[in-house]
Amino acid sequence: MAIPGLRSVSALLAMEAGQFFEPAGRPGVARLTAQAMLRGTTKRDARAWSDALDALGASARLDVGSHAAVFSGQSLADDLGPYLDLVAETVVTPALAPESLEFVRAHTLAEIEEQKKDTRSVADQAWRELTYPAGHPFRTRSIGDEEVVRGAAIGEIRAHHRDGIHPHGSVLVLAGALDPGRAFDLAERAFGSWTGGDPAGRTVAPVVLDAARRRAVVVPDKTQADIVLGWPGLPRRDPRFTKAQVANMVFAADTFASRAGQVVRDELGLAYYVFSTISGTATQGPWAVRMGVNPENVERAIAVTFTELKKIRDGAIADDDLALARDKLVGELEVGRESPGGVAGMVLEAELFGLGDDHLDRYPRDIRAVTKADVVAIASALLPIDRYALAIAGPEIPPAR
Amino acid sequence: MIHALEARHAPVVSLWVWYHVGGRNEVPGTTGMSHFLEHMLFKGTAKHPKGDLDRLLARYGAQWNAFTNEDVTCYFETVPRDRYEVALELEADRMRDALISTDEVEAERTVIVSEREGYENDPSFLLGESLQAVAYDRHPYGQGVIGSKFEIKLMTRDGLYAHYRKHYAPNNAYVVVVGDDRAEALVEKAAAAFAAVKAVELPERSLAPEPPQMGEKRLVVHRAGGALPIVQLGFHTLAASDPRAAALQALVVALAGGGGGDSASGRSSRLYRGLVEKELATEIDASFGLTKDPFLFTIEATVRPGVTHRAVEEALLAELQRLVDEPLDEAEFARVRRGVLASVAFPSDTITWRAFRLGSLLSSGAAPSIGAWYEALSRVTPADLRAAAALTFVERSRTVGHFIPEAA
Numbered sequence: 001m002a003i004p005g006l007r008s009v010s011a012l013l014a015m016e017a018g019q020f021f022e023p024a025g026r027p028g029v030a031r032l033t034a035q036a037m038l039r040g041t042t043k044r045d046a047r048a049w050s051d052a053l054d055a056l057g058a059s060a061r062l063d064v065g066s067h068a069a070v071f072s073g074q075s076l077a078d079d080l081g082p083y084l085d086l087v088a089e090t091v092v093t094p095a096l097a098p099e100s101l102e103f104v105r106a107h108t109l110a111e112i113e114e115q116k117k118d119t120r121s122v123a124d125q126a127w128r129e130l131t132y133p134a135g136h137p138f139r140t141r142s143i144g145d146e147e148v149v150r151g152a153a154i155g156e157i158r159a160h161h162r163d164g165i166h167p168h169g170s171v172l173v174l175a176g177a178l179d180p181g182r183a184f185d186l187a188e189r190a191f192g193s194w195t196g197g198d199p200a201g202r203t204v205a206p207v208v209l210d211a212a213r214r215r216a217v218v219v220p221d222k223t224q225a226d227i228v229l230g231w232p233g234l235p236r237r238d239p240r241f242t243k244a245q246v247a248n249m250v251f252a253a254d255t256f257a258s259r260a261g262q263v264v265r266d267e268l269g270l271a272y273y274v275f276s277t278i279s280g281t282a283t284q285g286p287w288a289v290r291m292g293v294n295p296e297n298v299e300r301a302i303a304v305t306f307t308e309l310k311k312i313r314d315g316a317i318a319d320d321d322l323a324l325a326r327d328k329l330v331g332e333l334e335v336g337r338e339s340p341g342g343v344a345g346m347v348l349e350a351e352l353f354g355l356g357d358d359h360l361d362r363y364p365r366d367i368r369a370v371t372k373a374d375v376v377a378i379a380s381a382l383l384p385i386d387r388y389a390l391a392i393a394g395p396e397i398p399p400a401r
Numbered sequence: 402m403i404h405a406l407e408a409r410h411a412p413v414v415s416l417w418v419w420y421h422v423g424g425r426n427e428v429p430g431t432t433g434m435s436h437f438l439e440h441m442l443f444k445g446t447a448k449h450p451k452g453d454l455d456r457l458l459a460r461y462g463a464q465w466n467a468f469t470n471e472d473v474t475c476y477f478e479t480v481p482r483d484r485y486e487v488a489l490e491l492e493a494d495r496m497r498d499a500l501i502s503t504d505e506v507e508a509e510r511t512v513i514v515s516e517r518e519g520y521e522n523d524p525s526f527l528l529g530e531s532l533q534a535v536a537y538d539r540h541p542y543g544q545g546v547i548g549s550k551f552e553i554k555l556m557t558r559d560g561l562y563a564h565y566r567k568h569y570a571p572n573n574a575y576v577v578v579v580g581d582d583r584a585e586a587l588v589e590k591a592a593a594a595f596a597a598v599k600a601v602e603l604p605e606r607s608l609a610p611e612p613p614q615m616g617e618k619r620l621v622v623h624r625a626g627g628a629l630p631i632v633q634l635g636f637h638t639l640a641a642s643d644p645r646a647a648a649l650q651a652l653v654v655a656l657a658g659g660g661g662g663d664s665a666s667g668r669s670s671r672l673y674r675g676l677v678e679k680e681l682a683t684e685i686d687a688s689f690g691l692t693k694d695p696f697l698f699t700i701e702a703t704v705r706p707g708v709t710h711r712a713v714e715e716a717l718l719a720e721l722q723r724l725v726d727e728p729l730d731e732a733e734f735a736r737v738r739r740g741v742l743a744s745v746a747f748p749s750d751t752i753t754w755r756a757f758r759l760g761s762l763l764s765s766g767a768a769p770s771i772g773a774w775y776e777a778l779s780r781v782t783p784a785d786l787r788a789a790a791a792l793t794f795v796e797r798s799r800t801v802g803h804f805i806p807e808a809a
Contacts, residue, residue, distance in 0.1 A: 007746050008747050008750050047669075050669045053668075054669040055736050060664070061663055061666075062663075062665070063663065103680075110703075114628045114629055117627055223521040224515065224521070257456065266508075269508040269510070272513070272515040292519045327460040327461070335461075335481065336462075337412070337413070338752040338753060339411075341751070
């Protein structure tokens with residue numbers, strides 16, 4: 001997508017190689033593979049590849065999300081050709097040498113150690129274990145299971161690259177200072193020989209919480225407790241997804257514009273941050289409220305969050321709160337156009353989930369069409385107040401007074 | 402003072418109001434006052450009661466926030482073009498008419514304590530805060546910005562209000578705006594919005610410079626709440642207005658690149674090659690902030706399991722000395738130069754970040770425009786870089802901090 005007046009191009013290459021597509025029972029293989037891919041190609045070793053990337057002054061990273069592995073970065077407009085060549089080398093012909101795996105394995109294990117002491121990470125992992133059954137792709141954070149990371153062999157990494165990193169289902173979006181015709185030519189030159197791959201097939205049974213599940217994990221010598229309260233969400237392609245986004249905004253998406261944020265932070269001063277996200281994936285990603293509070297305030301913050309949710313489920317939604325949620329979601333589309341990365345992200349989501357060529361035109365209208373009854377129906381169906389998962393990580397929580 | 406840039410690639414305007422008040426304007430006992438006050442400017446005015454500003458801006462899909470650092474307090478909003486005047490009206494209104502009620506101060510106090518407690522969960526923050534305090538004997542930069550939990554708990558409404566009335570005025574602020582209109586039109590609208598806000602007599606305060614450090618200082622932070630050891634180094638360095646500041650910025654890229662974390666960029670940098678590739682550290686970072694007074698050039702390494710603090714510290718110091726002893730070769734310098742220029746060009750393609758960049762250059766005195774800063778960076782030579790390293794990385798102005806995780 002051409003955006004006049006800029007000097008750089010933002011690139012996003014999403015491949016259907018995220019957690020959802022990870023080999024069953026092997027959480028961590030996708031991220032190890034991605035990290036190893038960044039350590040040299042069959043044409044040049046890691047040092048030469050880094051030298052070439054830094055010679056362009058370009059940025060690049062490869063992250064494994066719940067749905068896709070996404071290569072993201074930015075280059076100056078004149079460097080787009082060599083930049084895409086470097087990206088393609090990494091994606092199509094990585095060296096995946098055994099010593100590269102050992103390097104990223106050691107790093108990943110060190111990160112896992114750090115995350116064991118990080119209250120947000122601990123709370124998130126505990127929440128996943130409460131919510132998703134064994135074998136579910138989202139039961140573990142993308143960094144993976146420690147034993148899998150310790151034991152993964154180079155053959156498994158190469159197999160995952162062969163089976164998971166392929167053009168089928170992949171989407172490349174370029175936005176910024178470019179000529180579309182030239183950009184297509186450069187992309188064709190870089191990725192034209194990339195072939196292979198089968199439609200990924202993975203069936204995941206629906207997840208239903210049958211009761212309220214709660215776990216508190218003490219992380220010693222911390223000051224603040226982090227809380228994750230959530231439910232299994234709904235797939236991005238579910239026709240109710242837009243309604244769920246509006247419901248999420250009314251409930252807790254924004255610290256200032258949503259009910260939970262207004263009460264927990266603004267009215268009661270219980271937390272510095274409180275927000276919720278609903279993840280768009282092929283299956284039920286997390287729909288979770290997250291907040292950081294003093295241990296003394298944990299129970300109160302949870303209680304008032306439920307009170308706000310109950311109001312929504314009961315239809316006690318002020319007209320202005322609903323209008324605000326719709327306006328904010330529509331307005332963010334317009335403001336998001338200020339950055340090439342923002343534009344690329346919007347296009348990528350539509351392409352990745354097949355939302356239609358007219359998605360960006362249709363989406364604001366769809367948001368505007370969401371009614372109070374829709375929000376109540378979504379909250380009633382997907383955010384039950386007696387069946388949820390609640391994880392808390394931090395200092396010991398004092399007994400209720 | 403109003404500065405405007407035209408940016409036509411999206412139908413938005415980003416408005417930033419910078420006040421010359423931050424950590425450097427505070428005294429022991431009430432440290433964190435500027436930051437506390439920043440929170441209170443979201444708590445309503447006579448014209449816009451609490452919640453009004455948040456809901457108005459949220460309704461536009463705006464990005465808005467505020468921050469306080471050692472030098473400034475800054476408020477911004479990026480809004481659709483046709484809401485620019487609303488944003489101006491909100492900022493002009495809260496420049497002098499914030500209510501700062503006792504009840505809201507009490508309600509917000511716990512939020513700020515919560516913000517601080519969140520930072521305290523991070524070992525890197527704990528070590529950095531202590532290192533900053535040890536590095537400065539006299540200058541308020543040693544006090545940090547957020548204040549201690551005890552100071553936050555003792556902050557009074559009247560003290561906050563007095564601080565507000567003393568520092569928040571058009572003659573102690575400037576406006577930076579970037580967006581989808583002619584620069585002249587953006588300026589005209591801003592001038593009209595702030596025209597009725599009266600100037601005040603500003604307090605005169607001569608801030609004595611930090612006396613020269615006469616030898617290395619060391620500190621250790623022990624805590625169970627961290628998994629991996631950390632080594633931090635802080636060197637007293639130059640203010641942003643010093644002509645050598647551009648070379649110091651290039652030094653950051655030479656040492657640690659511009660990426661960090663899982664980024665694949667910056668892996669040709671000296672510290673990545675010398676510590677991460679050599680399996681001494683899992684992460685490295687370097688920073689040189691653009692500040693009004695001389696601040697710290699800081700370096701941080703997360704120690705890899707099984708490696709000692711001492712080994713990492715020695716490797717860091719050896720790499721710093723190598724920058725002094727060995728000039729960068731042509732290829733390495735070309736990479737550094739490209740990285741430095743990209744660090745200006747890339748964020749500038751986002752309207753919000755372009756406005757932030759301009760404001761931070763102006764607030765610190767680094768350059769009068771983004772273009773001038775870009776030119777200053779372009780002129781840096783390998784000899785400048787080496788001279789900046791020789792000036793900065795000296796033992797007597799060094800503070801070394803170790804974070805030691807303890808068993809629970």
